[in-house]
Amino acid sequence: MRITPVYIICSPRPLVGRTLIARQLSEFLLLKNGTVVAFDINLKEPSLLEYLPNITETAEVDDTFGKMALMDRIIINDTVAKVLDLGFHAFDEFFKMADEIGFMKEAARRGVAPVILFVADTDRVSVRGYDMLRELIPKTALITIDNEHVVRGELPAAMAEGRVLRIAALPAFLKTYVDRLNFSFTGYLRGEKDSSTELHQWIRRNYLSFRELELSLILQRS
């Protein structure tokens, strides 16, 4: 059965690197599949829309119209992978709504595979947010992103129990470089001849993690 992955990158905290991960994942899926649709639910922070305007749509979950416009799109099994960059301000409302309307159940029924990528932090709000997700999301669909740049040490115990995807910290000068609006991860891989550079390896490592994530999704469904 064909499946449509829906990656929801989220955190109840701002500035944890969520958009960076959404950018990379979107570019990876675009490179691999030739198509991806990204949704930016994140209008109060540096925005995915500014980085990837050709594949990104804005969405909101503040009112029912916005919820319909978003959820009625991502529940469709059209085999086009979706990436949601879910802003911290929309975290509670999105998952409350998803629970109320039975999103996970309906998605399973239709062959849509939501994957929640929770960008970890060590503060209380993040721990509480993760606990809430553990109540609502099946274990196999909930993945913790351990962004070394943010966590800088051990993950909170509960988050370390489940599946973890690690993103290594970049040196500050490279971080500034990739944060430029016109920077493209895939473009860099294609353009940079020297594959031994730190940035080259960092991007490849992350793409490999995304690849493994996708494979595990296929294995779960088979």
Added chain:
Amino acid sequence: MAKPVVIVVGADKGGVGKTTVSRTLLDYFSANNVPTRAFDTESPRGTLKRFHPEATEIVDMTATADQMKIFDTLNAASPSVTVIDVRAGLLSPSLAALRDIGFLDAAKSGQITFAVFHILGPSIASLDEIAETANFMVGAKYFLVKNFINNTSFFEWDQATYNSYFHRIKDATEITIPKLNEMAFEQVEVASVPFLKFVANKGTHDEAANYSFVLRGYVRHWLANVWSEFDRIKLTDLVGSGKGGARGGEK
């Protein structure tokens, strides 16, 4: 043979959600495989009939011919449950009429199961209604329904005042109907289908429809909450159909 069951849904005030509650009852019985017929007293054009045209007949409760149509057929009719959606302002007169024709005595003596769903509004007038209705409630199951579907805020005055009215009726049971997302409610209105069909994404004639997944989700969630209230009051036991297991609508 099972006793006939009559459920009256009413209020003396308009716009408190009588028809909405009647619709949830018809959906509930349908999902529990309880044969049900309904009478809509909003003569000549009934709202309930619009949503449940096959099960509903429009009647004028004040006309003797229509009273006969409802009550003289209780034993003869095959559906075991009769739901009557009483028009605004007609609850007390209807109960008086039922008393006059000996229906309330029949309920008192156990020949008929009689239940009243009294939909409360937010005003003190609703409390007066309770007192007025209480006089007819001997032998009946009396349910006081707080309907939050239209975002009503109830009884902001002294709770003791409410309790003093509420306790006048022995064994009255409170039911709470939660709020439904406005847009979801509106879409069901536009679709003119039972809540169950809306959830199942079906049109009037069971054809596939294209309702929003989000709105269907909201309706499903809300309907499950309403039905859990009906389960709490053991409504299926009341109609002699205390079946366990999954309902049709929960599949």
